[in-house]
Amino acid sequence: MNGKAEILGYSTGITGAGPIQLIEQAGRTCYKSQGKITNDSAAKFVLMLRKLGHESVIEHSWVAVRFTGCSRAATHQLVRHRLMAISQESQRYCDESGFFFNNYYVVPPSIIEAGLLDWYRERLKQIDGWYKELQEKLKEAIKAGKTKGKVNEDARFLLPNAVCSEIVISCNFREWRHIFKMRTDIHAQWEIRYVMVDTLKQFQKLFPVVFDDFKIAEDGKSAALTKE
Numbered sequence: 001m002n003g004k005a006e007i008l009g010y011s012t013g014i015t016g017a018g019p020i021q022l023i024e025q026a027g028r029t030c031y032k033s034q035g036k037i038t039n040d041s042a043a044k045f046v047l048m049l050r051k052l053g054h055e056s057v058i059e060h061s062w063v064a065v066r067f068t069g070c071s072r073a074a075t076h077q078l079v080r081h082r083l084m085a086i087s088q089e090s091q092r093y094c095d096e097s098g099f100f101f102n103n104y105y106v107v108p109p110s111i112i113e114a115g116l117l118d119w120y121r122e123r124l125k126q127i128d129g130w131y132k133e134l135q136e137k138l139k140e141a142i143k144a145g146k147t148k149g150k151v152n153e154d155a156r157f158l159l160p161n162a163v164c165s166e167i168v169i170s171c172n173f174r175e176w177r178h179i180f181k182m183r184t185d186i187h188a189q190w191e192i193r194y195v196m197v198d199t200l201k202q203f204q205k206l207f208p209v210v211f212d213d214f215k216i217a218e219d220g221k222s223a224a225l226t227k228e
């Protein structure tokens with residue numbers, strides 16, 4: 001599986017106009033220039049803020065994104081960012097058995113390049129089997145009164161980092177810019193880089209004045225902030 005980003009929503013402001021207009025409403029308070037707001041003044045105003053580096057003002061708008069098909073290894077890197085709201089698939093509550101047969105895991109490109117795909121898949125299949133076996137053993141032990149442990153909660157200790165994990169992240173524009181800077185960089189890990197470049201492309205289409213100073217590399221595998 002490959003990671004995918006789906007934009008679920010973003011702040012629109014009371015007029016419903018959109019996140020750029022909301023930032024303009026807030027930002028113009030500083031200059032008491034709300035009277036200068038027209039139908040097409042927001043983009044120019046927000047671009048001016050970006051170029052001056054007044055990033056605190058763009059914090060007024062947020063975007064929520066659902067990530068699917070990312071490994072738990074990748075989502076663990078995402079959740080290290082602290083200025084965000086997170087809701088993630090719970091391995092305590094969800095039954096992850098069958099992750100192998102449901103193709104619910106990630107294969108690093110190096111595994112394919114090294115000719116190790118069959119070997120890798122065989123190990124994942126074994127682990128899937130061991131996870132199910134442990135679930136059954138725990139169920140029996142609970143039934144027999146030997147333990148009060150929870151089945152999925154404890155069987156998950158056998159799960160590999162390769163298993164996919166769904167996650168929804170909401171944060172403000174300033175934090176998204178920070179995340180793109182850190183995670184689309186050529187030195188970032190390949191999987192998080194892949195999905196964050198995809199996310200950045202979507203953000204650039206929807207909110208160009210906030211994100212079009214990131215340049216995506218010709219091979220599409222990384223991006224970098226350009227100097228203005």
Ligand SMILES: Cc1cc2nc3c(=O)[nH]c(=O)nc-3n(C[C@H](O)[C@H](O)[C@H](O)COP(=O)(O)OP(=O)(O)OC[C@H]3O[C@@H](n4cnc5c(N)ncnc54)[C@H](O)[C@@H]3O)c2cc1C
Binds near residue numbers: 081083188
């Ligand atoms: C290429 C790469 C390699 C990495 N390798 C490792 C590794 O080997 N081991 C590891 O543990 N982690 C690693 N990380 C994760 C990294 O250490 C951070 O946990 C992660 O980048 C999120 O923190 P952040 O500072 O970027 O900012 P965020 O949490 O996204 O916060 C955004 C910004 O807000 C400000 N901020 C947030 N919280 C505070 C605070 N409490 N006090 C002051 N200012 C604050 C800072 O300016 C910060 O940059 C790596 C990250 C990258 C991008």
